[in-house]
Amino acid sequence: MSELRIGLVGTGGIGRTHIERINNTLQGGKVVACADPVGAFGLSVAEKYGIKGFENPIDMINDPEIDAVMCTTADPYHEEYVLASIAAGKYVFCEKPLAPKADACKRIVEAEMKAGKKLVQVGFMRRYDEGYKQLKAAVDSGKYGEALLLHCAHRNPSVPADWDNSMAVENSMVHEIDVLRWLLGEDYATAEVRYGKSTNNGPKDLHDPQIMILTTKSGVRIDVESFVNNKNDYDIKCEIVCDGAVLNMPKPNYISVNANATTGQAMYTDCFQRFADAYNAEIQTWINASKAGYVDGPTAWDGYCCQVAAAAASKARETQTIVPVEYDEMPDFYKK
Ligand SMILES: NC(=O)c1ccc[n+]([C@@H]2O[C@H](COP(=O)([O-])OP(=O)(O)OC[C@H]3O[C@@H](n4cnc5c(N)ncnc54)[C@H](O)[C@@H]3O)[C@@H](O)[C@H]2O)c1
Known part of the structure; x- marks a missing residue:
């Protein structure tokens, strides 16, 4: 894979900083599409960055042109999009917290174990x-x-x-x-x-x-x-x-x-x-590991704990x- 094609769901404040750091500063990956639970907002951000917009985030996650997913939505949506990414067999970076409640984190842990492969990295950049x-x-x-x-x-x-x-x-x-x-x-x-x-x-x-x-x-x-x-x-x-x-x-x-x-x-x-340097190092590590086929950062289990x-x-x-x-x-x- 020459470049990791990333679909980002959650185009609020930090989502946009991650689009900019990946597309302007980091190497080996590009955010090629985005979406948001507020569909029209996601489309407007896609237009701003000249990337593909999806009205429905699940369609983006399942799109064969997307290799990996970043989830930067408000906390209550993390579970749904992380589970959809696991179901699609795609590496997913989820901003902290993995989910607001421990039982939701546990459902993600169980889905990942069922998939038989670690796919989730949680955004603890420190x-x-x-x-x-x-x-x-x-x-x-x-x-x-x-x-x-x-x-x-x-x-x-x-x-x-x-x-x-x-x-x-x-x-x-x-x-x-x-x-x-x-x-x-x-x-x-x-x-x-x-x-x-x-x-x-x-x-x-x-x-x-x-x-x-x-x-x-x-x-x-x-x-x-x-x-x-x-x-x-x-x-x-x-x-x-x-x-x-x-x-x-x-x-x-x-x-x-x-x-x-x-x-x-x-x-x-x-x-x-x-933490500017830490965010860059965190996301670069995620891109490199996703391309190489493993998780190299805080896991879903860490998110649960x-x-x-x-x-x-x-x-x-x-x-x-x-x-x-x-x-x-x-x-x-x-x-x-
Ligand atoms: N690792 C860190 O240090 C760090 C820092 C900040 C946020 N976060 C996490 O990232 C996630 C997102 O946080 P955020 O600060 O980007 O939240 P945000 O409030 O900027 O955006 C969250 C959501 O609000 C809605 N929204 C925001 N602006 C909108 C607009 N103009 N029009 C319509 N809808 C809009 C969208 O649905 C968007 O996905 C959260 O889980 C948060 O905990 C992590």
């Missing part, structure tokens, strides 16, 4: 970020002793007006839930979510900031601050306290500016700036208790 990759390499090297505690933060300048109390976990900190499980190489045992004193920057009834506390099966304790109306910057922190060292991930800036008696670094305002932990954290938030994280046993299919 695994491709140089900072997280170097933290993982440092932990895995064993040079610094075991990881004991992690202190993390996920801060946004502001969020859309329809943001509610559940979204700190389910929209923001799901990224930490995935990347820290991958970084430490183990599953979670418990989840807890506590509120800070609320900021006046957001709506009155919004609990912001929130702190999620996770423990892993071996006892590593993780705290993650989510502060989505900090008014300043998109700020991601990860500090790992090991028994022989402290590992820290600084902001990845190439320059600092000396002016006005201050040395300063530019701030990021959103994930697309902060993430939603199990997110559901436990959401329950912990609602009940203000510590909730166990209880996964089904990993099938042999995903152990290879």
Whole structure:
């Protein structure tokens, strides 16, 4: 196959950034068609990019001229289009979360096992970020002793007006839930979510900031601050306290500016700036692996595990208790 012919379903904000990165920056694949659950919107985006538009996303997924599928719709549609891609035997990249609920993720896992081949990659791009990759390499090297505690933060300048109390976990900190499980190489045992004193920057009834506390099966304790109306910057922190060292991930800036008696670094305002290189690496890896006939990234099983932990954290938030994280046993299919 000279070029992977990609059909993208979900032509909203991130879908369009993926069309542009694949067609203008990356190699080995082209988005040749697109569609959206809102049919007319998908057709208008197809026209904008000069690619084929399908009114019905399922027709695009089944089209023999499409080799692989990207699903970048709003979360509730992921299951339908990922299942259709598996049924068509096509590799599918699905933006996170794989599906909003763990039981929907489980249906995808079961469909993939029935198909007898891994086809699904979930869009957890932080695994491709140089900072997280170097933290993982440092932990895995064993040079610094075991990881004991992690202190993390996920801060946004502001969020859309329809943001509610559940979204700190389910929209923001799901990224930490995935990347820290991958970084430490183990599953979670418990989840807890506590509120800070609320900021006046957001709506009155919004609990912001929130702190999620996770423990892993071996006892590593993780705290993650989510502060989505900090008014300043998109700020991601990860500090790992090991028994022989402290590992820290600084902001990845190439320059600092000396002016006005201050040395300063530019701030990021959103994930697309902060993780630009990670998105490119993630999608390039997906294109290369799909052409070579395998999945080389977060699997459907990882997507399921993430939603199990997110559901436990959401329950912990609602009940203000510590909730166990209880996964089904990993099938042999995903152990290879
Ligand atoms: N990996 C990441 O960091 C990351 C970042 C952002 C979003 N996402 C995920 O990507 C998926 C899509 O998110 P998004 O931010 O692109 O959502 P979005 O709100 O921009 O688009 C989602 C859907 O809304 C509808 N829509 C949007 N604009 C429209 C318009 N002008 N006219 C008619 N309909 C319109 C479309 O059906 C579209 O597919 C979600 O699952 C989200 O969680 C992941």
